[in-house]
Amino acid sequence: MDPIPTAPNNALLATFIDQDIAHIRRVMEPSLLGDLAGPILPPAYWRGRLNKLLDTGHLSHAQLCAVDSLLLVLTQFDPADSLPAWKTLPLGAHEKRPAHARRVR
Template identity: 60%
Template structure:
């Protein structure tokens, strides 16, 4: 079976690029901050995705500005030291104080 590449019109291609940029802008930062195990996807992954968009060519001025902004965010993320889990505030610091003084009697 021969496969023929699908060609998209300029407006369809621009819409796909817009969606890809919007997706990266929405999920990149949460992915970098990750969870206790570290980043879900590393900065290198996001940088590669953004460079692929640039290499595809024919991005509009607004698209180029957004990709550039995202690359700058990656640079800033990589330049700042990431806090180790041990350096974060202990969980007890986030707890609310009791609604009554410890010495006051209260109904159980």
């Protein structure tokens, strides 16, 4: 049986989460920019770290906002996470064809 968390344990967990978020905020972008050889740590690594924080289920509103903003920063570096080009087109844009290509019935 798991022990029921007490206030000091919750405070300690919140502090640990705050420190982890601060660390990720400091080092994620420089590690993604990397050097001439590319990123030091790939976007998938950072996405996994942020998802683990979300999975704790003990995030305050401010912590959720911080993790969300880091995920938004991460999307700038992770092309696999962005929308495909065809999804960015306005509705019906893929149906526009030249008049000579349309069939007349």
